[in-house]
Amino acid sequence: MQRSKTSVLQFLRIIPSITWILIGLVLVFCIIAPHFGTLDNAFNLIRQGAVLAIVATGMMIVITSGGIDLAVGSFIGLAGTIIGYTINKGLSWPLATLFGIAVCSAAGLISGLVVAKGRIFPFVVTFGMLFMARSLSLGLSQGGSIHIESETFSMINKGSFLWLPIPFWITLAIVLLALFLTRRTVFGRYIYSIGSDELAASSMGIKVDLYKICVYVLSGTLAGIAGTVLASRVNTGNALIGQGTEFFAIAAVVIGGTPITGGRGSLAGAILGAMVITVLQNGLSLLGLTSEITSATVGITLMLGVILAQSIYQGGLRGNR
Numbered sequence: 001m002q003r004s005k006t007s008v009l010q011f012l013r014i015i016p017s018i019t020w021i022l023i024g025l026v027l028v029f030c031i032i033a034p035h036f037g038t039l040d041n042a043f044n045l046i047r048q049g050a051v052l053a054i055v056a057t058g059m060m061i062v063i064t065s066g067g068i069d070l071a072v073g074s075f076i077g078l079a080g081t082i083i084g085y086t087i088n089k090g091l092s093w094p095l096a097t098l099f100g101i102a103v104c105s106a107a108g109l110i111s112g113l114v115v116a117k118g119r120i121f122p123f124v125v126t127f128g129m130l131f132m133a134r135s136l137s138l139g140l141s142q143g144g145s146i147h148i149e150s151e152t153f154s155m156i157n158k159g160s161f162l163w164l165p166i167p168f169w170i171t172l173a174i175v176l177l178a179l180f181l182t183r184r185t186v187f188g189r190y191i192y193s194i195g196s197d198e199l200a201a202s203s204m205g206i207k208v209d210l211y212k213i214c215v216y217v218l219s220g221t222l223a224g225i226a227g228t229v230l231a232s233r234v235n236t237g238n239a240l241i242g243q244g245t246e247f248f249a250i251a252a253v254v255i256g257g258t259p260i261t262g263g264r265g266s267l268a269g270a271i272l273g274a275m276v277i278t279v280l281q282n283g284l285s286l287l288g289l290t291s292e293i294t295s296a297t298v299g300i301t302l303m304l305g306v307i308l309a310q311s312i313y314q315g316g317l318r319g320n321r
Contacts (some may be wrong), residue, residue, distance in 0.1 A: 018256055018272045021305075025276060029283035036286050043165055047157060047233060049278035051076070051226045052248055056274040057178045057248040057267065058222035063258055064182075064265030065215045066195040067122040070247060072223035073112060074102040078136035078243025079227025081137040083153070084146035084237030093153040101224035107133055108220020119185075126216075130246075135238030144239040154234035158303055163206035167229050174222065191215065195262030245307035248277055248302075255305040285307070 030037040055072050061071045082100040087093055107129060114125045132244070140146070150246050159166045182188035193201040202208045226245075231237055254260055255276065256269025280301060284294040 004211050005140060018276060022272055022276050022279065022298050025283065027277045033283045033286040035281055041282070041286070045278055045282055046165050046168045047225065048282060049275055050165075050171045050228045051242075052245065052252060052278060053271050053274040054174055054222050054226040054229070055245055056270045057174055058219035059246075060214050060253045060256075060258055060265050060267055060270040061178065061182065061191060062122075062219050063250070063253055063260060064262055065191045065212065066198060066262035067115065067212065067215060068126065068250070069111070069216060070107075070123065070126040070221045070246050071107065071129035071133055072219060073227075073242040073244055073246040074130045074137070074239070075107060075220055075223035076227035076230055076245055077237075077239045078107070078117040078133045078137045079104050079224040080148075080160060080200050080231030080234075080241055081140050081146060081237035081239060083228060084148040085140045087148055087150050087153065088146065097153070097228050099198040100228060101221060104133075104224030104227065105217055105221040108216045108218070108223075111211065111220070112216030115216065117211035127321045132165055134239050136242075138238075141239060142283055148231060148235045148237060154235050156229060156262040158232075170229060171223070174225065175267065175271060182265070182267060183200070187211065187214070191263070195264070197263075249274075251302040251306055252277055255302070276305075 035041055055076070059069060059072065079100040082103055083093075083096045086096040086099055111125050111129045113121075114120055115122050118125075154169075155179050156166055161169055180222070182191065190201065193204070193206060194208055194211060198208055223242075225240060230241060234241065250260075252273030253265075253270045254273075256271070256273035257266040258264065258269060277298070280298055281294065284297055289297070
């Protein structure tokens with residue numbers, strides 16, 4: 001009997017703390033929010049949450065390495081704007097999609113090069129890149145929106161496979177790839193080492209600059225994929241469409257158990273954090289609250305969640321590597 005109790009306790013300790021917050025939110029909204037517990041809303045949550053989950057995956061890797069990427073929100077808008085612009089100019093949607101993602105990857109490469117080779121704080125570099133990417137989007141869209149004239153492209157959001165929305169499978173593939181990279185490859189081990197102590201990692205022969213660059217390229221690429229998913233949902237390319245996503249991604253990563261100082265990271269926690277934010281936004285919206293009250297509630301909740309998470313994980317009370 002004692003052994004079974006010990007096994008249960010050990011199992012519960014493995015589960016990230018944020019899991020219980022997510023379960024609590026789901027139960028509360030199922031009770032108080034109309035239509036929250038329906039199958040249609042479950043699919044809607046998957047489609048809504050896919051964008052943030054994809055971006056949070058890249059953000060988790062960046063923060064684990066000791067960096068930060070404030071440009072991912074503008075990359076989301078940039079990807080959609082480029083896709084819409086090129087499709088309307090006659091390019092096929094698969095090539096337009098690849099081109100939009102590639103531009104975001106290139107922007108991530110520039111950020112990584114400046115951070116690694118210029119020895120400039122990631123906050124400053126990516127904050128500048130945010131405005132550069134947004135300016136490019138505004139230039140292409142002439143300050144407005146670009147309607148994407150492709151029914152096939154919109155099926156990325158509308159379509160399903162094995163009864164689940166396609167955004168779910170895209171997110172799953174990305175999460176599994178990130179899990180493999182961080183847990184089963186040299187890349188992952190080096191990222192943790194760089195985030196823990198960059199000088200020590202360099203003295204061990206790790207090519208710190210190279211891996212920093214790779215981290216920002218990966219973050220930019222994932223933001224481009226997220227922008228593709230979002231653009232297929234709204235059928236629109238707009239510079240401001242991903243505005244603020246970078247802060248939600250950072251919050252998702254931190255409340256999921258990744259210290260903002262880097263060196264440790266929880267991919268599962270980041271995904272759960274993204275789900276918590278998505279459920280919170282969706283549930284408050286279904287309650288019929290105004291956008292101002294919804295935003296304020298989400299902001300206060302996230303602020304308290306980040307403070308609590310940082311206090312819990314300070315000093316290594318959780319080792320979510």
